[in-house]
Amino acid sequence: MSYDKFTVPNILLQVIGFIETFLNIRENMNTYSLCKGVHVKAILMAGLMVASSVALAEYGVPAAVNVQFTGSIDLTSSGVRSRRGNDIWGWTDPQTGKEYAIMGLNNKSSIVDITNPSDLIHVADIKTQTWSSTWRDMKVYKDHAYIVSEAFRHGMQVFDLTRLRNITSGKMPVTLKPDVHYNKYGNAHNIFINEETGYAYSVGTSTCDGGLHISNIQDPKNPTFVNCIGRGVYELLTCPPNLLT
Numbered sequence: 562m563s564y565d566k567f568t569v570p571n572i573l574l575q576v577i578g579f580i581e582t583f584l585n586i587r588e589n590m591n592t593y594s595l596c597k598g599v600h601v602k603a604i605l606m607a608g609l610m611v612a613s614s615v616a617l618a619e620y621g622v623p624a625a626v627n628v629q630f631t632g633s634i635d636l637t638s639s640g641v642r643s644r645r646g647n648d649i650w651g652w653t654d655p656q657t658g659k660e661y662a663i664m665g666l667n668n669k670s671s672i673v674d675i676t677n678p679s680d681l682i683h684v685a686d687i688k689t690q691t692w693s694s695t696w697r698d699m700k701v702y703k704d705h706a707y708i709v710s711e712a713f714r715h716g717m718q719v720f721d722l723t724r725l726r727n728i729t730s731g732k733m734p735v736t737l738k739p740d741v742h743y744n745k746y747g748n749a750h751n752i753f754i755n756e757e758t759g760y761a762y763s764v765g766t767s768t769c770d771g772g773l774h775i776s777n778i779q780d781p782k783n784p785t786f787v788n789c790i791g792r793g794v795y796e797l798l799t800c801p802p803n804l805l806t
Contacts, residue, residue, distance in 0.1 A: 631678040631679050632678055632679050632680065632681050633681070634673060634681040634683060636664055636666060636671045636673070636683065637666070639671075639683045639734060640669070640671065640683055640685075640686040640734035640736065641668065641669045641671075641686040641688060641736060643666040643667055643668050643669055643671075644666070644667050644668075644693075645666065645667050645695060646664050646665055646666040646667070646671075646697075647665055647666075647667075647695055647696055647697060647698075648664075648665040648696075648697060648698045648699070649662055649663065649664045649665065650662075650663045650699045650700060650701060650706070651663065651675075651701070652701045652704070652706070652722050654704075654722070654723070654725070654726070655704070656723075656726070657726065658676075659674060659676045659725075660674070660675050660676045661673065661674055661675065661684070661722070661725065662675045663699050663701070663706055665696075665697030665698055665699060665708070665710075666697065667689075667693045667694060667695055667697070668688065668689045668693040669686045669687060669688050669689060670686070670687045670697060670699060670706070670708050670718075670720075671683060671685070671686050671734070672684045672685045672686070672687070672722075672725065682730075682733060683733060683734040684725055684728055684733050684734055684735075685725065685728060685733070685734050685735050685736070685737050686734055686735075686736050686737070687706075687708065687718065687720055687736075687737055687738070687739060688736060688738075689710060689712055689715065690710070690712070690714075690715045690716060690718055690739070690742060691712050691713055691714050691715050692712045692713055692715075693712060694710045694711040694712035694715070694748075695711070696710060696711035696750060697709070697710040697711075697712075698710070698749075698750070698751045698752055699752070700752050700753065700754045700761070701722070701754075702754045702756055702759065702761070702778055702781065703759075703778075703781045704721065704722050704723050704781075705719055705720060705721055705722060705740075705778075705781040705782070706718075706719070706720045706722055707719055707752055707754065707761060707778065707784075708720065708739070709748075709749035709750075709751065709752045709763055710748065710749065711748045711749070711750060711765075712748060713747060713748060714744075714747040714748070715747060715748055715749070716742055716743050716744040716745070716746060716747060717742070717743040717746075717749070717752070717761075717763065717776075717784065718739035718741070718742060718743075719739055719740055719741035719742075719743065719778075719781065719782060719784065720737070720739045720740055721740045721781070721782070724737065724740075740782055741782050741783075741784065743776065743784045745768070745774070745776070745786045746763060746766040746767050746768040746769075746774050747766070747767040747768075748765075748766065748767050749763040749764065749765060749766040749767075749774070750764055750765030750766075751763070751764050751765065752764070754778070759777065759778055759779035760775055760776070760777060760778065760787065761775070761776045761777075761778045761784065762774070762775055763775075763776070768789065769789035769790065769791055769792070770789075770791040770792040771792045772789060772790045772791045772792040773789065773790040774786075774789060775787040775788050775789070775790070
């Protein structure tokens with residue numbers, strides 16, 4: 562077993578990042594729709610998983626089997642400088658057949674061409690709407706990316722992914738602005754989209770008592786507010802009765 566990759570500073574940076582995330586969650590806990598006691602357990606479990614994966618990677622022990630590693634790309638130093646990431650989504654261009662990964666980082670969303678897994682291409686960055694935050698999540702509907710973040714007053718960014726077709730290889734990565742900024746809420750923890758109905762459900766927002774903020778995105782560049790499902794109803798629908806506050 563090789564320990565060549567082990568460096569104390571790198572592990573410390575990972576641990577510090579996790580602690581910052583934990584404190585950020587605790588500070589904004591009133592905006593989340595969470596069951597009693599579950600948030601602490603979930604955070605601790607996530608911490609154990611992060612620590613385990615970091616240790617496995619640093620000590621050179623494979624964290625998975627029967628999976629072929631084909632390539633990697635450092636999005637923290639490419640394009641807009643960043644520190645860490647937390648979520649990822651994907652999109653396949655129906656016209657060109659190209660496949661893209663959309664990665665949420667603390668101060669941007671990076672778009673990577675993964676059509677050839679052995680030759681990853683950092684195509685573009687979309688800067689955060691306001692401030693940095695560890696939490697940045699996105700979903701895709703009708704060839705548009707919908708991006709939310711825990712950043713203060715961030716709202717929802719809407720980006721037309723077909724714009725990627727016009728980017729030439731010599732200029733990558735480019736920094737792009739979203740097509741639309743939906744500002745009916747500030748921060749949001751995550752977003753879900755019902756692709757059959759064209760409704761987006763933002764959760765843990767600064768509105769709707771931290772429950773579901775529902776918007777109509779059937780016209781992708783014209784999202785409109787529909788309704789709220791408050792935290793009390795949301796918890797009743799999603800949490801076991803014995804865990805409700």
